Amino acid sequence: MSKAPTLQAASFAAIESMAALQEACRSWRREPRLGLDTEFERSRTYYPRPALLQVATRTGNYLIDPLRLSDLEPFFALLREGDILKVMHSASEDVEIFFRMAGAVPRPVFDTQIAATLSGYGHAPSYRRLVAEVLGVALPKDVTRSNWLNRPLSCAQRTYAALDVAYLLPLYERLAGELARAGRDTWAREEFHGLLDEERFDPDPDSAYLRVRGARELSRRERAALQHLCAWREREARRRDLPRGFVVRDPALLAMARRSPRTASELVAAGLHRREAARSGETLLGLIRAALEAPENELPQPGPARVDPREHGALLARLKRIVASKAEALRLPPPFLAPRESIEALVRAWRVDGRKQLPAELTGWRRSVVGDALVAELERSP
Template sequence: MTFISDNKSLREFCEKVSTSSDYITVDTEFIRERTYWSELCLIQIGGKECAAAIDTMAPGIDLAPVFNLMLNNSVTKVFHAARQDFEIFSQLMGKLPTPVFDTQISAMVCGYGDSIGYDALVKSLTKERIDKSMRYTDWRRRPLSKKQLEYALSDVTHLRVVYEKLRKTLAENGRADWVAEEMETLTNNATYYPDPMEAWRRLKIRSTKPRFLLILREVAAWREIEAQRRNVPRNRVVRDEGLLEIAAQAPKDEIALRALRGMRNEKLRGKPLKALLKAIRQGQELPENYCPIVPHRPNKVSNMEGARELIRVLLKYCSEKNGVAQKLISTSEEIEMVISNPDSKPRPLTGWRGELFGQFAVSVLQGELALTASGSDIKLVKPGEEI
């Protein structure tokens, strides 16, 4: 078990793993409860025959060898559920690791269900059980115990076997290209730098009036930028309820703003307060044709409900028949697009998803194919032929 907290050891370790294997396994430990950006505490890296936990909080530690390794095109970086790890690396490096392999996505392609957890996947593929007792460790504290380090390193040592087995399965079932396609989406750096002007979409909107939406968009963008600047959670700046009340009431000055029930306990002052008032004015002054578009939320009792249910059954059929997780093939929102606007080429109608599911969905909606059921046995048929 190796714990690295000095630059010489880190350089030697990174050099060793970069030249001894065509892949490494990677995981991170971080804390985010009190910050906007994740606070990186540990990076675990595993080669074929060695593994180390790197103390990212060690005084004077230079992570350049790790960053160089992450960008080494001759070494595949293997993660499980990489999105949060990628957000950290994107923030630190300004780039994302490449090339990469996500075992959670790969497992979804290989029939292990929707978003399978690391523990369950390890148990399924290696028959090993991971001790979960260290799961809620405060990774900022030093020194870390032997048991804590063993737990952290298990996230990359078991991952080696998981990767080897999934890679073999993908080679056998011819779906490696599917995973590669998913990795292109996962490694789009823009994913990890969301547009503040889109932050309003996180909120539970209670009105679709243009003026409400214009103000809400502006004040939500202000909060996003302020949370990033101060590196605190969004609700530490202003709570969601406060933003929604501001958008509804459109206060014209500080007195009116502080009189709002959702703002009475907020301690805004100085430049942040002035910036919020400016955002409110911008929302009030913008022409209504600048109003953001609210995603259509269809009425569940609409005449499209029959089509929805039919396509959901088809999705389940295609998922089970091909051993691919439903969630990876299509989301509920994408099903709506397939039904209401197929010409926009939603994701389920393109690439491997189109071959697996999308082409049949279009044919079913056009009446060229039908689903039949006999007990629990579902079949896709067309005149004179069973698919």
């Protein structure tokens, strides 16, 4: 039976002054590893707004209030300290927060969610479930839907925030040991390294159209219009610090690309809000005209050819069975070992494009574990 969190796990020290931060950071520099978490809001902004930074050491939990501290450089310097391991759970968004705040990603990192997946605990287990299953502690239900930017924070919020880091280091101890015994620690390091790619935080605006559902069905000229419109929206969302959909929603962009409107009223008919049409209509119409007038050699190339299930369905099924068999033997979730998209990309490379190369998602440690077996099946199959 799971036990309740200890009083020590739920306790914390609040850091709300520069003197307290400097003193804490001097102490933390002597630690071999730190547990880290963040609370933030981004429901109405493009960039996440940090609301609380949590730190766990071997002896206590700390809550740093970024709304009360104008200078966090002592903490940022610690994040860049290569001799201190930063332990996080589902670290992708936390790494982005630290990148936005500090201008660099924390290194090195250990993600307990990835480590747990590699250790046979299922696909992307939650922190709460992992603490219960690995450590036998039942955490209270979270309060993440509350507004973390409001001050003062409630007692429940602060306790939740402390508990959110309190068990990261014990989880690390258990999971690091399991990974080492299974010979998967190098796999884990490879996965952790992928979290630190800074390019993913500022994607190329000219590639934003590829994320719009329905872009594949457009003609090349329509796709050029969508590319121009999406690149403009991406830059505007960043400049205004608004979610992309608050600037223009995807369906409106798609409709504008298809209809090639020539007036502000036609933009509105395609789904653009009247206020945005008044504000940016001329710019958008100019982008659409530029796409209509662009020479053929400047239009976006067609996307990857689809893998026809009627032609390649049997082969796809065999490859998926290989993945399922390997995943079961390794106690790994099949989508983690080889996502469906990567299997289709592999078939496309071999049978449609003639490139005969592994997709990036099947390289690294996955190549010897499953990639080579998939290639062997492709080479065997008629």
